[in-house]
Amino acid sequence: MKTTAARGSLPRLVALWALTRTALMLCVLKVVVFPGPDVTSDVSVIYRGWYDVLRTGTFPLDDITWQYPPAAALAVLSPGLLPFLEYATAFFVLALVADLVTLALLRYAGRGPGRTHAGAWVWVAGVPLLGPTVYARYDVMVTAVAVAALLAAARHPRLAGALAGFGALLKVWPALLLLGMARRRAWVSAAATGAGVAAVFAALMPGAFAFLTFQRDRGTEVESLGALVFHVARHHGWQGEVLLNYGSVEFLGPYVNWVSTGALLLSGAALAWLVLWRLLAGRCEPHTVADAAFVAVLLFTTTSRVISPQYMVWLVGLAAVCRSFRGSRMGLPVALVLAASFVTVLEFPVHFDHVVASDGLGITLLVLRNGLLVVAAVVAARRLWCATVPLPAPLPRQQAAPSSEATVSS
Incomplete structure (x- = not known):
């Protein structure tokens, strides 16, 4: 009966995916104009410019907006696989393919005991909630690699580790997937893959790790949790400004460095908590690896100096x-x-002008979005801890001494 129901849900799942993804493609191809600033300019201008530089065999050393690990070059160069299409169109098509691959992985993973197809529905429904930005960044490609790594962890730890290591060289954060992987083979495979891929890029293309300096110098982006301080402060005489800096819209001015440092300290505290959890966790179930990865990435996203929509x-x-x-x-x-x-x-791109202006609508949207992330992070971390860290053994009861009345009566 369950198998029949699952098969019956497949046409609905595919139909919803096709409907929502058609809408996204129409938006990025500009057949339909989505409200707010043009989100496709990153692909048509920035990625396209990087593509021309990368094809010469070097990284864009003089471009501080290149803030990605070396394997990100593969995503930027990938539209070359479809030479019959214009660069941006080819990129959008490949993003769509990565989306479909992720759905296929989740649908396949939903089969068997202890599994459910709810994950595939979350993906189909969740992606269009973010609007056309999903297809106008390469993050959907990285996410496909991360999903494959987590789903492989139970039966193929070496493959899972290799995918996590490769994903980390695409955009760093997939390294967090390893936190819940208890098998040593996964860690060794991740280290070997990461080191191997990094060595190849370092040997063949100059500037493979210039991104580390660019990332270090970033400030507080206007959509981050810490940015709320300056959104409110602008209404009370703060003398800073909002400018395009290091490829994102950031606050610049007095005390920005303090808030950026505070965000780094929060991320450090999150890492310390995750390490403590890893040391104390004593129960590991089939879903623990995925739960731990979700909590880790959620904590780091929420505490980051930058919370771009594609995150x-x-x-x-x-x-x-x-x-x-x-x-x-x-x-x-x-x-x-x-x-x-x-x-x-709603805050990007629909009402991004309100966010940049720090007006009532912009601040309200940021408080709501970031507030939801904070609550989600706290609840998720608590649930992971309670499900995996065993309670301390109760102290043995001491036998009560006989009362004076009992002594007298005896």
């Missing part, structure tokens, strides 16, 4: 993997992330 694609992908396991306790945090995704498309 939410990572969370939707990891949330979908969690919901592919019946035993996962991440139901509420996943729902909160989906709600935050919908608010995200």
